[in-house]
Amino acid sequence: MSDMHTLYAAFAAKIAAALAALEKEAQLPAGISHAAVSVEPPRDPSHGDLATNAAMVLAKQAATNPRALAEKIVEKLSADPAIESADIAGPGFINLRLADESWREELRAIAALGADYGRSTLGTGRTVNIEYVSANPTGPMHMGHCRGAVVGDALAALLEFAGHDVVREYYVNDAGAQVDVLAESVYLRYSEALGVAIGEIPPGLYPGEYLKPIGQALAGEYGDKYLEAPASEWRGLFRKRAVAEMMALIRADLALLGIHHDVFSSEAELQAAGKPDQAEAWLRQHDLVYDGVLEAPKGKTLEDWEPVELPLFRSTRFGDDQDRPIRKSDGSWTYFGADLAYHMQKAGAADELIDIWGADHAGTVKRIKAAVAALSQGQGKPIPFDVKLVQMVQLLRGGEPVKMSKRSGNFVTIADMVEEVGKDVVRFTMLTRKPEAQMDFDFAKVVEASKDNPVFYVQYAHARIRSTLRKAEAEGLAPSPANVERLGPDELALVKLAAQFPRTVEAAAQAREPHRIAFFLYDLAAAFHAYWNMGNDDSGKRIILAHDPELTGARLFLGQQIGQVIRNGLALLGVEAVEEL
Incomplete structure (x- = not known):
């Protein structure tokens, strides 16, 4: 459970105390497990503020019926002044209505905890490795990488806030055929820098102009040394230099989004x-790799398919639909074989692994999960492993598909996007849908000042609060907790919503779903705007009331804490809260 400072944790403790008292009186058997007891908001807010299933989940162990047990629990809880009423619903759920003072107390807790409000100890002692982005080092970051980058980064921040140690990792695919193509593309730009007319870029090579500076740098350094040389003399050098330059470019692009990784792992290294050889030896030792022949691919006749004996990983043991080769017939590693060794390395240093992949990798999920399950057995501890698939984003401008960028050849870069609409708009927008849902990113809509644009709506709520505090200060009025008992039902409804933040953090962290924070912020912003608008229709509902500085101080204090919760949520999304709009 999270810090005892939060309301839900405090009431969970009250329920635990009531159960302990019943045990002491021998109304409940001693030592029964309370693990399944929960405290959460009821599905229907009209039923109360909190609900607990304690009687439902403990009745069987207590050899009694849930309603009878609920009556005993209610009797204990009703004696607490923080609880206004405790009612039994249905077969034995207990609904609690809290005294207003409980919500005022929560408002003071937000003020006391500040930027730490919502922080949790849920993941203490657990190291989670999150691998995200991992784009091929062949060019600048483009829109296809953007959503996974933001989802991974926000998930890392969320899990850290919930108490986990997080390792942010980027896997550099610098060992495949694509980096040889990159080296050849750079060689072409090197030739061009030395005055050779290269004409149209041949199909299959990377056409982007971003390779020109590398070609020029190599020409400046080596002159025409490699101009007539065979590829065997320059390929290794050009490949290494090109990958290093591309990674510098990628790091700079990610920094524009506020993204920084802790570890860059090279496939070539x-x-x-x-490492793959060590992985293979270990897997053979544990009878998880054997030499065998794969079945003919569906639809192929024996004439155009040749059976070859390959080292196969027993992925069918772990739920995959066929065993998978870890090497090709020429002895080189398959993509899966290299990936397996890489996950083995990561699993050695973490309690849990999370990979953020593009939806086009869906076919690989089963086999890599099988591999990690096998490695878990070998490590003697289960290593939870989750793959989050992120759908592509369709770029629009006023509803029309976007024309591509010139700089990169055929795609819109992250740098283009950030330059046009800003980091915060890009990041928040990427988190307004579940990652597995299709998404449209419309350059015109994401900067619109309207309720339909979540990033504007949330930022506007924060800016409104800040400008109200500045206006009050100019009039000699200040937020103060001294008279919070004067806050009425409209204000306390806002506190009730803000008080959901610590629970939302824990639920989002457990589900590995950072977009839940964006949804929560939108709801909180909407509630604040509705509260604000009441003052337009009724001047007595305004936050600043010159004739009543005490009520003004209490309402300003409320606004200040709602602003704090919005800031804490935005920080998890990597979005800065604006002071004015």
Whole structure:
């Protein structure tokens, strides 16, 4: 459970105390497990503020019926002045209505905890490795990478806030055929820098102009040394330099989004260090790899398919539909074989692994999950492993598909996007849908000043609060908790919503779903705007009342804490809260 400072944790403790008292009186058997007891808001807010299933989940162990047990629990809870009423619903749920003082207390807790309000100890002692982005090092970051980058980064911040140690990792695919193509593309730009007319870029090579500076740098450094040389002499050098330059470009692009990784793991280095060979030896030792022949692919006749004996990983043991080769017939590693060794390396240093992949990788999920399950057995501890698939984003401008960028050849870069609408708009918008849902990103809509634009709506609520505080200060009025008992039902309804933040953080962290924070912020902003608008229709509902500084101080204090919760939520999304709009 999270910090005892939060309302839900405090009431969970009250319920635990009531159960302990019943045990002491021998109304409940001693030592029964309370693990399944929950405290949460009831589905229907009209039923009360909190609901607990304590009687439902403990009745069987207590050899009594749930309603009878609920009556005993209610009797204990009703004696608490923080609880206005405790009622039994249906077969034995207990609904609690809290005294107004409980909500005022929560408002003071938000003020006391400030930027730490909502922080949790849920993941204490657990290290989670989150691998995200991991784009091929062949060019600048484009829109296809953006959503996964933001989802991974927000998930990392969320899990840290919920108490986990988080390792943010980027896997550099610098060992495949695509980096040889990159080296050839750079060689072409090197030739061009030395005055060779290269004409149209041949199909299959990378056409982007972003490779020109690397070609020029190599020409400046080596002159025409490699101009007539065979590829075997320059390929290794050009490949290494090109990958290093591309990674510098990628890091700079990610920094525009406020994204920084802790670890960059190179596939080439992994292979050079013999990690896949070690993985294969370990898997053979544990009878998880054997030499066998794959079945003919569906639809192929024997004439155009040749059976070859390959080292196969027993992924069918772990729920995959066929065993998978870890090497190709020429002895080189399959993508899966290299990936397996990489996950083995990560699993050695973490309690849990999360990969954020593009939806086009859906077919690989089963086999890599099988591999991690096998490694878990070998480590002697289960290593939870989750793959989050992120759908592509369709770029629009006023409803029309966007024309592509010139700089990169055929796509819109992250740098283009951030330059046009800003980091905060990009990040927040990417978190307004579940990652597995299709998404449209319309350049015109994401900057619209309207209720339909979540990023504007949430930022506007924060800016409104800040401008009200500045206006009050100019009039010699200040927020104060001294008279919070004067806050009425409209204000306390806002506190009730803000008080959901610590629970939302824990639920989002447990589900690994950072978009839940964006949804919560939208609801909180909407409630604040509705509260604000009441003052337009009834001057007595305004926040600043010159004739009543005490009520003004209490309402300003409320606004200040709602602003704090919005800031805390935005910080998890990597979005700065604006002071004015």
